Amino acid sequence: MNKLDSDLLKLLIRDGRMSYADMARQLDISRAHARDRVQQLVESGVVEQFTAVINPASLGKVISTFVDLKVAPYALERMAQELAACPEVxxxxxxxxxxxxxxHTLTDSQEAFDGFARQYLLGREEIIAVNCTNLLSRVKHGEGGAKL
Known part of the structure; x- marks a missing residue:
């Protein structure tokens, strides 16, 4: 990856819908060159997908909870797949x-998180320990912001 690729990635992180013409103007290159470089970033796997960053609160998802589970090693993969399929995760x-x-879970209420915990976490012998903490405030986002 060179400086142009890095600059293109910065633009895409800021606005994944930016046109090739706008990229070209900002980077002082041709539109075709911008398109070709972005396509190469996609084909090489550097860019995995173009996506929207959603504000969870605007959808009523105001409870952001981080859960750390200690799981019996024999059940780790199965538990990960089961939980990954949950809409709250x-x-x-x-x-x-x-x-x-x-x-990391997002729910619309503490009661909704409680329901998730009771259904998927509590009373399971393969789960050795559970630690849950709720987000109070977000200080720094990763590049591109949170994904939903």
């Missing part, structure tokens, strides 16, 4: 100790 990571899941 927006991000899920298997951690390096190979027995922990880090999960």
């Amino acid at each position: 927006i991000n899920l990571y298997i951690m390096s100790d190979l027995r922990s899941l880090h999960i």
